[in-house]
Amino acid sequence: MTTINDIKILKIPKIHDTRGNLSVIEGEVIPxxxxxxxxxxxxPSGAERGGHSHQKQSEFLVALSGSFDVVLTDGNEQKTVTLKKPDEGLLIPNGxxxxxxxxxxxxxCLVVASDVFDEADYLRSYKAFQLSKNRLS
Structure with missing residues (x-):
């Protein structure tokens, strides 16, 4: 079962140049x-996004510009990660x-996903998320 400890901040290689920086997300960066x-x-100011979990899909989030917080929970523990650097991203596994x-x-916010959109993969209510976690434990 996926836990909060499976979430990782990963560095994205940065190539520094006098003309500006370049970062590339390839297979070596995300698993x-x-x-x-x-x-x-x-x-908009004060708006929230997300509010879901994936049953199979993993995602990698990057703050290309500015910053935002990602509040994460595995059903037992909660963690907040602030993303604000375009050369690092947050790996969020399924569950x-x-x-x-x-x-x-x-x-x-750039999102790189392990699968194409599939509505059936989403758990959009926290109660459904908790029930799915209870079935797996």
Missing amino acids: FPIKRVYYLYDV IWRELNNFSSGSV
Whole structure:
């Protein structure tokens, strides 16, 4: 069963140049094949995103610009991670509930996913998430 200890901050290689920095997310950075990439932006002040868990899919979140908090729980423990550097990302395996909040003005959240969109993979209520965790324990 996935726990809060399975969540990791991973460094993304940064190539520094006088013209600006370049970072690349490839197979050596994240431990899954990339099937989908999307990004969140223009999130209104005080708004929250996420509020779900995945049964199979893993995700890798990066703050390309600005900052935001990711509140994570495995059903027993909770942890908040602030993402604010474009050369590091948060690896969230399946079975972890996540909520994103406290978006700074102009923030952009890149999400790299291990699978294509599948509504059946989402647990969108915290109660359903807790029930799924209880079935696995």
